[in-house]
Amino acid sequence: MDFLQRSGTNHLKIQVWNRIGPRRARGLFKTKTTAGGITMPDFRLYYTAVTIKTQYNTEVTDLTQPLLISKGKWKKSQQDVPHEPIMLVPELCYLTGTSDLCIKMLKDYRVMRDLALHMRLDPEKRQHELRKLMNTIQINREVQRELLWGLKFDTNFLSFSRRILKGVRIFQGRTVFDSHPQFADWSRETRSGPLLNVKSLDHWLILYPTRNYGAASSLVQSLRKVTPTMGIAMREAKMLEVSDTVQSYTTVLENHVSSKTQMVLCVLSSEKKDLYDGIKQYLCVNCPTPSQCVVARTLDKPQTLMTIATKIAQQMNCKMGGALWKVETGLQNAMFIGIDCFHDIVNRRKSVAGFVSSINQELTQWFSQCIFQESGQELVNELKTCLEAALKLWCKHNQFLLQAIIVYRDGVGNAQLQALMDHEVPQIESSLKSVYPKDSGYINCKVQIV
Secondary structure, three states: OOOEEOOEEEEEEEEOOOOOOOOOOEEEEOOOOEEEEEHHHHHHHHHHHHHHHHHOOOOOOOOOOOOEEEEOOOOOOHHOOOOOOOEEEEOOOOOOOOOHHHHHOOOOOOHHHHHHHOOOOOHHHHHHHHHHHHHHHHHHHHHHHHHHHHHOOOOOOOOOOOOOOOOOEEEOOOOOEEEOOOOOOOOOOHHHOOOOEEEOEEEEEEEEEHHHHHHHHHHHHHHHHHHHHOOOOHHHOOOEEEEHHHHHHHHHHHHOOOOOOOEEEEEEOOOOOOHHHHHHHHHHHHOOEEEEEEEEHOOHHHHHHHHHHHHHHHHHHHHOEEEEEEEEOOOEEEEEEEEEEEEOOOOOEEEEEEEEEOOOOOOEEEEEEEEEOOOOOOOOOOHHHHHHHHHHEEEEEEEOOOOEEEEEEEOOOOHHHHHHHHHHHHHHHHHHHHOOHHHHOOHOOOOEEE
């Protein structure tokens, strides 16, 4: 529905669009003339108020409030829709997102622990709570009045056949143990013995703000206590004081990181995203070096400091090329691949396809690569390049040819399955032919996409 009034060079165009979903009033004003005693800035709110009253039977009480202007997000299928600002009535808008109080609660360990007791229920308790909800729906009169349009809930749960997976055995150094079948948690067992593959900490740096020297020192003392049990040989770290800015961190890193540096541990005074991003960008792009960041606030709890130090030591060991444990998969000479795509829906920048694959029998070493694609593109064009590099690394680390390739492909809907088979599967077949000679027996390699 369009309203158009012309008076010489002055014109007003207000459009109410999107008849399927909620309608938004959008306005384009060239000059400030009057129309029927109402100025144009007032007229757009007046026209919006009339439309909302007609469509939703909702009154706009304040006709003098300024409208909020939204730039809008346009899909490729909306190329014919004029990309004009969207006018929103503040009185009818609601704040969304996480409030400061919610963020504070999420950071409170005690609150999250108590909340987990109600959210992470075992199957029996979850079934009990759902049955209580269904019973309440059946007997509550207000709910029944809302359900007059025909929606009903069955009083019984849907039953179907299922199978119980066998427990997984975990190997850590000389220790073998089973994971908990219900919670899949084996963190306690990992603290009592050496890791599967250990890397020593000989040359490493610790950067900390001046006011967080105590937290950094406490972390070092805790690491000295937990690393011997893991089998990690840890020498003294070079302690470096910095200011709480990205420039200070990067300057110190530029002056002290060398080819011998194995690890950089940064203590951060807060959870500033720009600070974390700046440190990671420098250590990943400018001088590729394994790094670990920890917020000083998490080191202020003596009762959990040893647990935190254990996890930090484990993460640093993995980032330096070590391994914590391995599991039995029941498959011999099998490569596991994961593929997914990231789409930037906010800035509409290029999509990024991520590729990761195992390159050894124990599934403890991995190859990864990123591919930049057109915005919104899900199917991967350069899959052959990634897989060829992964296959060559497999041949380098193993003496046997692959017998199976299992691909975990995320982000693809049912409507795209055939396109996936036509576009990506031929690239996998072509990669096998390119890396392995014809008489090598690669034809016996089975490929399964999940």
